[in-house]
Amino acid sequence: xxxxxxxxxxxxxxxxxxxxxxxxxxxxxxxxxxxxxxxxxxxxxxxxxxxxxxxxxxxxxxxxxxxxxxxxxxxxxxxxxxxxxxxxxxxxxxxxxxxxxxxxxxxxxxxxxxxxxxxxxxxxxxxxxxxxxxxxxxxxxxxxxxxxxxxxxxx
Numbered sequence: 001x002x003x004x005x006x007x008x009x010x011x012x013x014x015x016x017x018x019x020x021x022x023x024x025x026x027x028x029x030x031x032x033x034x035x036x037x038x039x040x041x042x043x044x045x046x047x048x049x050x051x052x053x054x055x056x057x058x059x060x061x062x063x064x065x066x067x068x069x070x071x072x073x074x075x076x077x078x079x080x081x082x083x084x085x086x087x088x089x090x091x092x093x094x095x096x097x098x099x100x101x102x103x104x105x106x107x108x109x110x111x112x113x114x115x116x117x118x119x120x121x122x123x124x125x126x127x128x129x130x131x132x133x134x135x136x137x138x139x140x141x142x143x144x145x146x147x148x149x150x151x152x153x154x155x
Contacts (some may be wrong), residue, residue, distance in 0.1 A: 025117070027135075031113035038103045038104075052090050059087065063078070076154035104146040113137045
């Protein structure tokens with residue numbers, strides 16, 4: 001920092017605070033991109049869950065109805081039941097509902113990183129501790145994609 005004779009303070013271009021601010025801006029921009037990406041992924045997995053789950057339910061109901069309607073409809077009913085089982089197996093294999101929830105958690109975590117970085121940048125002085133807190137929030141956001149939802153209670 002340089003302080004001229006008039007008493008004003010100017011940040012030097014390579015000063016520690018300038019580098020901290022640059023890193024916080026980088027984290028904020030990353031969080032913005034990752035939040036948007038998690039939102040798009042959540043929407044995709046919502047659509048995939050519907051695209052696999054709805055036909056499975058519809059075909060299962062149709063197969064049951066056709067199978068009970070007459071003896072001649074048992075072969076088409078069996079084919080509809082097989083198709084329904086295929087859709088249900090695909091939904092189970094892809095775990096689209098779990099992925100949707102994970103991306104929603106990640107979206108919220110990245111939004112928190114973005115908001116904290118924005119608040120940090122509004123402060124007059126930025127300390128290394130602020131950057132450390134932001135990096136911990138970033139790790140939390142990265143971990144939000146993995147595992148199940150956190151259980152309430154003491155850990």
